[in-house]
Amino acid sequence: MSTPLLAPVMVRVCPVDELPPGRRLLIEADRLQIVITNVDGRLYAFRNVCPHQGAPLMCGPITGTMVASVPHQYEYGCDNEIVRCPLHGWEFHMATGKSVAQRDTVSIKTYPVETNEEHILIQLPRQPESFAVHTAR
Numbered sequence: 178m179s180t181p182l183l184a185p186v187m188v189r190v191c192p193v194d195e196l197p198p199g200r201r202l203l204i205e206a207d208r209l210q211i212v213i214t215n216v217d218g219r220l221y222a223f224r225n226v227c228p229h230q231g232a233p234l235m236c237g238p239i240t241g242t243m244v245a246s247v248p249h250q251y252e253y254g255c256d257n258e259i260v261r262c263p264l265h266g267w268e269f270h271m272a273t274g275k276s277v278a279q280r281d282t283v284s285i286k287t288y289p290v291e292t293n294e295e296h297i298l299i300q301l302p303r304q305p306e307s308f309a310v311h312t313a314r
């Protein structure tokens with residue numbers, strides 16, 4: 178007997194108006210927790226677990242970071258594109274999941290997220306057996 182192929186699925190999260198700019202949702206798909214946030218109309222979805230020591234990224238500020246400009250100089254950039262871990266401050270690009278400081282070795286899992294005319298949809302690797310929107314802020 179062969180194992181069925183896993184195919185990504187788009188799962189309906191909520192009506193678009195339940196996640197206005199500046200808000201976040203925490204969803205649970207089976208046992209996987211995922212944050213979905215609306216930043217000025219741009220949607221991001223990423224796992225709610227920091228790879229350092231497991232802190233919930235749901236509680237981390239969305240910010241920018243210091244980026245290299247010329248040798249020995251940094252300037253503020255990537256405004257509202259970074260989530261910072263609330264525990265020790267590791268930073269991640271929400272679009273790619275890559276760590277700001279260790280981009281080739283550390284990352285968080287991200288998920289495609291989009292809207293149709295009425296709902297926010299997230300792409301998951303397979304159809305979850307359970308799916309819930311737990312909190313919003």
Ligand code: FES
Pocket residue numbers: 227228229230231232262263264265266267
């Ligand atoms: S747990 Fe996230 S930086 Fe330490």
